[in-house]
Amino acid sequence: MKPAALQAGLARLAAQRLQRRRRTATPLPAEGPVVVVEGRRLVNFCGNDYLGLAGHPALAQALSQCAALRGTGSGASHLVTGHGPEHERLEEELAQFTGRRRALLFSTGYMANLAAITCLASRGSRVVLDRLCHASLIDAARLSGARLKRFAHADAAAASAALHHAAPGADLLVTDGVFSMDGDLAPLLELAQAARSADACLIVDDAHGLGVIGRTGRGCLEHFGLDGTAVPILVGTLGKAFGCFGAFVAADEVYIEWLLQTARSYIYTTALPPPVAAAARAALAIAAAEGWRRERVLALAARLRRGAADAGITLLPSVSPIQPLLLGDSGRALALSEALFAAGFWVAAIRPPTVPKGSARLRITLSAAHTEAQVDALIETLAGVLSHAAA
Ligand SMILES: *Cc1c(COP(=O)(O)O)cnc(C)c1O
Numbered sequence: 001m002k003p004a005a006l007q008a009g010l011a012r013l014a015a016q017r018l019q020r021r022r023r024t025a026t027p028l029p030a031e032g033p034v035v036v037v038e039g040r041r042l043v044n045f046c047g048n049d050y051l052g053l054a055g056h057p058a059l060a061q062a063l064s065q066c067a068a069l070r071g072t073g074s075g076a077s078h079l080v081t082g083h084g085p086e087h088e089r090l091e092e093e094l095a096q097f098t099g100r101r102r103a104l105l106f107s108t109g110y111m112a113n114l115a116a117i118t119c120l121a122s123r124g125s126r127v128v129l130d131r132l133c134h135a136s137l138i139d140a141a142r143l144s145g146a147r148l149k150r151f152a153h154a155d156a157a158a159a160s161a162a163l164h165h166a167a168p169g170a171d172l173l174v175t176d177g178v179f180s181m182d183g184d185l186a187p188l189l190e191l192a193q194a195a196r197s198a199d200a201c202l203i204v205d206d207a208h209g210l211g212v213i214g215r216t217g218r219g220c221l222e223h224f225g226l227d228g229t230a231v232p233i234l235v236g237t238l239g240k241a242f243g244c245f246g247a248f249v250a251a252d253e254v255y256i257e258w259l260l261q262t263a264r265s266y267i268y269t270t271a272l273p274p275p276v277a278a279a280a281r282a283a284l285a286i287a288a289a290e291g292w293r294r295e296r297v298l299a300l301a302a303r304l305r306r307g308a309a310d311a312g313i314t315l316l317p318s319v320s321p322i323q324p325l326l327l328g329d330s331g332r333a334l335a336l337s338e339a340l341f342a343a344g345f346w347v348a349a350i351r352p353p354t355v356p357k358g359s360a361r362l363r364i365t366l367s368a369a370h371t372e373a374q375v376d377a378l379i380e381t382l383a384g385v386l387s388h389a390a391a
Contacts, residue, residue, distance in 0.1 A: 017330040018351055025346075029055020032369045035346065042346040043374050045364050050212050050321045051293040052369030053243030053286060059279040066278035074271035078105075079260075082271030090277045091248070093284050098210075098218065098234055099227070100250035104259055107272055109207050109237035109247040110136040114143065115263030116203055116233050116249050117172060121146035125170035128162045128200070130154065130186065132179050135354075137205060141174070153179075156190030163198040171198060177206030177220030178213060181355050181363055183322030185213070185220055192230040203233040211241030211287045212321060217294045228252060238276075242283040246272045293368040297321045300366045300375055307379035313386065321366040324350075325382075326359060332389070333360035339385040345378050 001009075013019045025035040025044075033044040033052070053059060066086060076082035087105055094103035106112035117140035121127050127141040132153045141148045151158035163171050173195045175186040188204065195202040206219040214222025221231055228234075233255060238246040249259060259266060287293065301321050308315050308323075316324045327333045333349035340347050340362075351360045366375070 017334055027055060032371065032374075033367045037341075037346065040341075040344070042341065042344055043370070043378070044346045045366070045370075045378055046346055046348040047365060047367065048208070048240035049243050049367050049369070050208075050241040050297050050365070051243065051287055052297075052367045053241070053283045053293075055369070056243065056283070056286065058282050058286060059243060062282035063275040063279040066275040067273075070274045072275065073273055076271065077267060077269060078271045079267055084271075084274050084277075086274040086277035086281065087271060090281050090284075093281060094236070094248050095250060097284055097288065098221075098236065098250040100234065101228075101253050102256040103248045103250040104256045104266065105272060105277070106247045106249070106266060107269060108245075109134075109205070109235065109239070110139075111265035111269065112235050112237075112247040112249050113137050113205060114140045114265040115259050116235055117141055117174065118144045118264070119259050119262050120201060120203070120233070120255075121172050122170060125172060126163065127172045127174060128159055129174045130159070130176065130179075132182060132356075133174060133176055134180055134205060134207070137174050137176075146172070153182075154184065154187050156187050156194050159191055160194035160198065163194060163200050168199045169201075171200035172203055173198075173200045174203045175205070176208070177204050177210075178208035178320045178322065180208055180322070181324065181350055181361070182316055183208075183318030183320045183324060184316070185209070185223065185320070188220055188224045188226055188231070192224075192226055196230070201233065202231045203235065204231050205235040207235070207237040207240055207247075208320065208322060210236040212294055212297060216291065217241075217287055238280045238283070242280055242287060244280040244283055245276050246280060296368040297366050297370075300368070300370055300372070303372060304364065304366060304375050304379065307376060308382070311379055311383040313379070313382060315364070316361075323364045323366065325362040325364060327361055328358055330360040333362060336362060336385055336389065339389070340378075340381060343381045343385070345381060347378075 028034045074082035091103045113136040121144035125146045127146045128149045131150045149162040209219040234250045238244040330351040337349040347362045350363045
């Protein structure tokens with residue numbers, strides 16, 4: 001496309017209130033989930049730092065100690081010279097955390113999903129995904145060259161119908177564990193049943209469930225009591241509840257070895273900086289040892305729901321730290337987000353194409369680092385701006 005076409009495209013986005021803009025945010029972790037944006041102090045209610053670990057001093061210390069000892073960059077891909085002891089240990093600890101034989105580190109969740117789907121699908125297979133799956137899963141399915149089929153959100157019967165009768169053993173059934181923009185949990189028991197009866201491989205991307213959901217924070221699979229037989233491939237990220245950066249696939253030996261040998265998003269890219277792996281190890285240890293963080297963020301989510309209900313505000317049904325307020329219209333979502341911003345709260349408006357057309361929303365998220373008072377103040381302010389907008 002030429003510049004004139006690009007200009008026209010940008011003007012179209014602006015007219016539809018779909019233009020994005022970045023805001024430079026300076027975190028002040030010593031004060032909790034607080035950021036300074038355009039000179040204003042805001043309480044951040046739209047990040048993914050669910051356990052409040054991103055600003056934890058132990059992570060910063062692990063990172064800086066490792067950097068002083070080993071340097072900053074890994075200098076090469078894992079299969080050349082970039083794979084170091086911090087990566088190796090982190091993989092072992094992730095395997096242990098998830099109860100799998102092995103884990104394989106990736107630089108991002110996006111790349112982990114590319115690997116999992118492109119390496120396990122073949123031309124003859126179908127990749128069957130929930131309609132609200134994360135964009136990286138959809139891109140991976142497209143790139144795989146397999147036939148892509150999307151089913152109605154959380155509809156296991158539709159998933160089952162989409163799967164049946166391809167080559168036995170070839171199909172992939174793919175879902176988020178916790179849906180990133182909705183906060184609800186996939187019906188994993190039913191999906192596992194559908195996968196089993198169609199002899200398909202179930203892949204769960206639990207980017208938002210790991211660390212938070214399940215009796216001990218092992219994610220959606222723990223919540224539903226599903227093991228590696230029911231869900232052979234588990235994808236997780238280190239950039240959300242674990243407050244770092246990076247991602248992994250956890251699975252049995254043969255799957256991991258196959259990904260290691262064949263995944264282009266693993267082979268042709270520089271390994272994660274060792275200090276980031278060191279920080280992730282510290283995060284994992286804290287997440288495992290301090291169950292109160294998980295209990296706290298879920299209690300704050302429940303508090304938000306109660307307070308919102310009392311104020312006559314209906315949030316989407318969700319038991320996770322993701323508590324969206326569905327608005328529909330992008331302009332309205334943007335206006336409410338701006339009003340909250342003016343009042344000292346950062347809640348980004350999520351608009352298409354991140355969510356389906358006509359389903360713009362405020363995606364409110366909680367962190368263990370929030371205080372009850374901050375949550376209460378958000379509810380009060382939200383009720384105020386909503387009644388003002390309605391008047
Ligand atoms: C954030 C996210 C990813 C991507 O992970 P990154 O490490 O940020 O690249 C993948 N899947 C889901 C469901 C996500 O929410």
